[in-house]
Amino acid sequence: MVVKRKIAALSAAVAVLTGCAGAELVHLAYQTTAEQFTIQYRTDLDTSRVTWAHGFDAIEPMRYTRHFLREDGKCKFDGVLIPWARTWQQEVRNGDTVTRLPPKSDEVAGYAAVIYKKRCPDQPAQAILHVGEQGGLIISAREGKAGLIDLRPAQAMDVLSGNQDFRPQWLPQVVARAIQLAPSNPAAKQFVVSAKEQLIQALPDQKAAITAAAAQ
Incomplete structure (x- = not known):
């Protein structure tokens, strides 16, 4: 209110x-x-729409902008879209009735928008780590395709300065997926290499895997 x-x-x-x-x-x-x-981002595509093969191996590069009237409205932001699964039990409340849904670890529940680099005119690039769910996705399970049109929203949080209690439950999962796919996926590799220090700070228990993936 x-x-x-x-x-x-x-x-x-x-x-x-x-x-x-x-x-x-x-x-x-x-x-x-x-x-x-949240921090509001919008997709910044070179074309009106992009599509990719939908699935757990689909890590896609994505560029973002902020509202052009904002202080950083002329900046560009590098990011990736990483699929995630709901690996935890979910409670759904309907009045006094509570339904507990079991995990669905074998099904893509959505795509995480992970923004890791800020590029502004006449300034050095700045490493960041902002994450949130990508909005406006178009998913066709029948065709095995996912896609986006331009200027779709992503509402993110700053992982390093935000309240850890509000971190998405899928954060460790999507970082682990990027590490796993880094040897064969250029977008995943670029993300891990560019955001290495920020990832280690956010997820110190994955330091060894992050360091190894960035060095390969």
Whole structure:
């Protein structure tokens, strides 16, 4: 409710503007309020749509941007999409009824957006580690394909400075998958090499595997 009130207030403040300028400021107001909880990214594709073979071996490179009115709106962000499975029991509540769903470790539940490098004009590249679920995915199990169109959202968190209690449960899993596929997948290898220090800081128990994968 507090978030909705803040969005309404910010929107009202720019309501006197019309056309694209007003719409963009309203959108930025929404993002600014939402980013009290997540970091908002958007896919930045060279074409209107990309597709890839859907499955656990599908680690795809992805480029992201931020809203162009933000301070880092001219920056580009390197990332990867990594499939994950729900390897934990999930509780679904419907009123007073609680249903416990068993893990589905053999089924892709979604794709993690892992953003690991920030590139801004006239500045050296900066290593980061922001993770979240990729939104706007188009998945066809029948055709064995997954895809995205341009400007799809990814709501991420800073793994190194954020509250560890809010880390996605799939984080160790997707890093392990990138390590496993690094020898044969260029996108996975680039991610592990570029984010080596950040990954070790975030997941010290995987230090040996991360170091070995980056050195291969």
